[in-house]
Amino acid sequence: MSEQPRNDHYNDKVTLKLHKEELQISKKWIETANVKVYKKSYTEEKQILVPVRREELIIEKEIVNSEGETNKNIETICIPIREDRIEVTLHPTLLEDVEIYKNQYEELKDVIETLKEEKIHIETIGDIRLTGNIE
Numbered sequence: 001m002s003e004q005p006r007n008d009h010y011n012d013k014v015t016l017k018l019h020k021e022e023l024q025i026s027k028k029w030i031e032t033a034n035v036k037v038y039k040k041s042y043t044e045e046k047q048i049l050v051p052v053r054r055e056e057l058i059i060e061k062e063i064v065n066s067e068g069e070t071n072k073n074i075e076t077i078c079i080p081i082r083e084d085r086i087e088v089t090l091h092p093t094l095l096e097d098v099e100i101y102k103n104q105y106e107e108l109k110d111v112i113e114t115l116k117e118e119k120i121h122i123e124t125i126g127d128i129r130l131t132g133n134i135e
Contacts, residue, residue, distance in 0.1 A: 020077070020079075021079055050086055052083065052084035052086065053083065053084050054080065054082070054083040054084070055080075055081045055082040055083070056078045056079060056080050056081060057078070057079040057081050058076065058077070058078055059076070059077040059078075059079070060074055060075070060076050060077075061074070061075050062074050063075070
């Protein structure tokens with residue numbers, strides 16, 4: 001009697017490898033501006049609520065016992081896929097134009113002064129006749 005190969009489907013072995021992504025967060029300092037201030041600056045803090053969305057991949061598995069009945073134990077795995085990132089951009093708005101310049105101008109001004117003038121004056125005593133004009 002020869003041996004026949006077994007064609008038993010229950011003996012075929014299939015292995016599935018399940019992977020899990022782990023989230024790794026890192027931060028990096030970047031220089032966003034190089035500011036030189038020549039005027040006096042005032043700061044004001046603004047608080048704004050911004051709605052953000054996230055998208056996750058949900059994997060749920062139910063534990064099945066050997067009789068094929070579903071057990072009430074459900075295992076859930078949530079994997080973040082996408083999310084909104086908030087970007088803040090500051091736009092300068094012109095508040096005032098301040099011009100600094102020199103201006104030269106002329107004006108006419110009235111000046112009033114008292115002027116002295118001396119003139120010759122001759123006093124005579126007695127009967128003297130003067131001829132000619134002395135001035």
